[in-house]
Amino acid sequence: MKLYDYILSPSCYKVRLMAALTGVTLDIRPVDFHPGAEHKGAELLALNPAGSIPIFVDGDLILTESSAILVYLAAKAAPEWLAVASAEEAARVQQWLSFSGRLTASLGGARLTEMLLRPGDIGALQAQGVLALRELEAGLVEQSLRGMRFLAANRLTVADIACFPYVALAPDGGVSLDPYPAIRLWSRALRGLDHFIEMPGIHRLHELKPEPHIEAGEA
Amino acid sequence: MRLSHGFVRGEALSCIYHGWSYAQAGNCLRIPAHPGLVPPETIRVATHVVEETDGVIWVAAGQPEGGPPRLDGLIPLRSLTAHADVAAIEAAAGVRASAEGVVDLAQSPGIIRLLLSAQTEGKTLIHVLIKGTADPTAGIAASRAAESLRRKAENLHTKGIAP
Amino acid sequence: MTMQAMIDEWYPVGLASELDQTGRATALMGEPIEVVCDENGDAKVTGSNGRVLPVRVRYGHVWSSLGAPKKELFPIPEADQPGRRFVDVGVVRVRCSPLRAIENFLDIAHFPFVHTDILGAEPHTEVQNYKVEIREDVDEVWATQVKFYQPQAAKSASGGITTEYMYRVPAPTCSVLYKTCPPRPSEWDVITLFVQPLAEDLCDVWPWMALFDDTTSLTDLIHFQQTIFLQDRSILENQIPRLLPLDPGMEIPTRADLTSVAYRRWLKRHNYTYGAQLVAQ
Ligand SMILES: N[C@H](CCC(=O)N[C@@H](CS)C(=O)NCC(=O)O)C(=O)O
Numbered sequence: 220m221k222l223y224d225y226i227l228s229p230s231c232y233k234v235r236l237m238a239a240l241t242g243v244t245l246d247i248r249p250v251d252f253h254p255g256a257e258h259k260g261a262e263l264l265a266l267n268p269a270g271s272i273p274i275f276v277d278g279d280l281i282l283t284e285s286s287a288i289l290v291y292l293a294a295k296a297a298p299e300w301l302a303v304a305s306a307e308e309a310a311r312v313q314q315w316l317s318f319s320g321r322l323t324a325s326l327g328g329a330r331l332t333e334m335l336l337r338p339g340d341i342g343a344l345q346a347q348g349v350l351a352l353r354e355l356e357a358g359l360v361e362q363s364l365r366g367m368r369f370l371a372a373n374r375l376t377v378a379d380i381a382c383f384p385y386v387a388l389a390p391d392g393g394v395s396l397d398p399y400p401a402i403r404l405w406s407r408a409l410r411g412l413d414h415f416i417e418m419p420g421i422h423r424l425h426e427l428k429p430e431p432h433i434e435a436g437e438a
Numbered sequence: 439m440r441l442s443h444g445f446v447r448g449e450a451l452s453c454i455y456h457g458w459s460y461a462q463a464g465n466c467l468r469i470p471a472h473p474g475l476v477p478p479e480t481i482r483v484a485t486h487v488v489e490e491t492d493g494v495i496w497v498a499a500g501q502p503e504g505g506p507p508r509l510d511g512l513i514p515l516r517s518l519t520a521h522a523d524v525a526a527i528e529a530a531a532g533v534r535a536s537a538e539g540v541v542d543l544a545q546s547p548g549i550i551r552l553l554l555s556a557q558t559e560g561k562t563l564i565h566v567l568i569k570g571t572a573d574p575t576a577g578i579a580a581s582r583a584a585e586s587l588r589r590k591a592e593n594l595h596t597k598g599i600a601p
Numbered sequence: 602m603t604m605q606a607m608i609d610e611w612y613p614v615g616l617a618s619e620l621d622q623t624g625r626a627t628a629l630m631g632e633p634i635e636v637v638c639d640e641n642g643d644a645k646v647t648g649s650n651g652r653v654l655p656v657r658v659r660y661g662h663v664w665s666s667l668g669a670p671k672k673e674l675f676p677i678p679e680a681d682q683p684g685r686r687f688v689d690v691g692v693v694r695v696r697c698s699p700l701r702a703i704e705n706f707l708d709i710a711h712f713p714f715v716h717t718d719i720l721g722a723e724p725h726t727e728v729q730n731y732k733v734e735i736r737e738d739v740d741e742v743w744a745t746q747v748k749f750y751q752p753q754a755a756k757s758a759s760g761g762i763t764t765e766y767m768y769r770v771p772a773p774t775c776s777v778l779y780k781t782c783p784p785r786p787s788e789w790d791v792i793t794l795f796v797q798p799l800a801e802d803l804c805d806v807w808p809w810m811a812l813f814d815d816t817t818s819l820t821d822l823i824h825f826q827q828t829i830f831l832q833d834r835s836i837l838e839n840q841i842p843r844l845l846p847l848d849p850g851m852e853i854p855t856r857a858d859l860t861s862v863a864y865r866r867w868l869k870r871h872n873y874t875y876g877a878q879l880v881a882q
């Protein structure tokens with residue numbers, strides 16, 4: 220299973236994170252997205268004419284939508300992450316998978332504009348990002364009232380992984396997460412998982428490890 | 439660096455940047471770059487009086503004379519930020535806030551109570567509390583009512599209609 | 602803030618490899634500028650009123666100045682050394698003071714907390730004494746014998762090593778760091794941070810490297826450095842106050858911060874105050 224990957228891409232990080240959490244080993248092929256724009260070059264366009272990453276290849280199968288890749292990894296390695304036991308949960312998973320595309324367009328767009336100098340209407344992108352965050356916050360509040368800790372169920376599903384990266388990296392695009400306590404709690408729960416991996420912009424939760432006892436001169 | 443990005447181990451709050459940790463009294467406990475050093479008393483962060491009652495965390499600006507208001511029988515539901523000032527929220531709710539910033543939602547008096555706290559840049563922090571049991575259906579309805587109120591207040595605020 | 606002293610300095614304004622005839626609209630210290638490739642294939646930089654600005658193409662980047670530089674662009678002798686690989690890491694915009702971006706680059710004490718398990722890790726947090734000086738002959742800030750334990754010091758490192766660093770500040774918004782080179786212990790890897798000040802609290806950062814590493818792919822080298830810098834970015838955007846305080850009193854330095862102390866003193870001495878605040882606010 221080969222992943223055409225960029226270390227700063229939240230969409231690629233979804234796949235790396237899902238693989239890490241479910242114990243899947245990926246064959247990582249780094250893509251020089253910035254500054255090289257390798258994803259717009261002949262080799263990668265042949266795999267994905269849309270010119271985006273991630274690109275995921277497993278034998279004959281080529282996937283270029285991160286949600287589809289998450290579903291594939293889950294179906295192969297951790298079917299319980301699909302939450303298809305009830306109609307409601309299955310539908311909620313789909314609801315948030317589709318919604319995640321809006322996060323990419325809004326918060327992801329703001330991040331590319333603010334950070335990597337992509338042309339874009341930063342005010343509009345940030346405003347759309349705020350609307351999306353409010354929707355997610357309300358969704359998480361309602362889930363918690365239903366006794367559910369995660370977006371689609373009382374367990375992690377692919378929906379959480381699809382939404383987490385662009386949300387956690389919203390500040391990279393100049394959108395603060397301070398107004399969203401439910402999102403921050405949810406984000407913390409994810410960051411505290413066994414086998415969780417970070418990407419640049421998401422810091423280690425140092426509180427998960429006890430304070431080390433060190434003597435001067437020992438370093 | 440903002441300490442809100444930091445981490446809490448035991449009773450100490452540490453900064454994410456260099457790991458300096460602070461005790462509840464604000465004094466610096468540890469500077470990881472110099473493990474052998476006892477941080478001087480002069481290194482400290484500002485502290486504020488904090489109290490938790492009825493599921494709400496209160497922070498005092500300065501030295502308060504008494505404790506925070508009691509919210510008997512109310513259950514905190516959620517907090518949300520409106521890009522609208524208190525006046526716009528009052529206009530949207532159709533009621534004036536009390537001196538403490540309390541608004542009872544007109545459509546269901548006594549059931550949903552809002553605590554309003556003015557922020558910078560014309561924003562308002564709204565804490566939503568509900569009366570009685572935290573029945574999921576009532577909670578979800580109250581959460582949605584608060585969202586609707588925010589939408590209305592923000593519309594008034596942008597249009598400059600609020601008094 | 603005064604712009605005068607810093608106006609005569611050289612700043613990076615683009616990647617040499619990305620020069621084209623369409624041009625790149627950017628800014629220098631609040632003034633819109635344009636960077637293009639002219640008919641002869643040379644880099645050309647123009648200011649807001651169409652005036653032609655000084656230009657150099659060096660270290661993978663195009664350099665310019667709003668004023669009249671009194672000195673040539675600072676030397677990096679390693680840039681001409683055979684066997685090195687030169688890596689354009691690409692631009693990253695940061696909402697911070699250009700001086701804060703440099704100061705952060707000079708700091709090692711944050712490694713265990715911000716670059717966890719790469720450039721540092723608890724419990725190896727101690728910063729041992731090192732040497733700092735302002736070299737009057739070249740008018741540069743230098744820190745030497747800086748040592749730190751690093752879990753993964755470079756893409757080419759396998760496992761933890763104690764790395765030695767030397768830091769150099771040859772210009773107010775540029776720093777060059779020399780670092781233990783895992784595949785070639787007799788040489789130093791060169792990692793630079795070239796900062797383009799757009800405004801006092803906004804900058805475009807252009808990291809660049811000259812490394813001895815024949816095995817790692819170019820993309821991996823870029824990704825390693827981008828990883829490090831993007832970990833710093835969220836810190837830089839949350840520093841308070843936004844401008845770098847040059848007067849003592851606002852921020853408390855320890856022995857670990859001697860490079861920063863010297864850098865601030867050197868900035869103040871030269872009136873390099875674009876992006877700085879003088880009086881505690
Ligand atoms: N195909 C979608 C979108 C992924 C996406 O937007 N990827 C970004 C990188 S994070 C990209 O490749 N953008 C192309 C570009 O900006 O040139 C997905 O997999 O979720």
Ligand SMILES: [Fe+2]
Nearest residue numbers: 705711715833
């Ligand atoms: Fe750093």
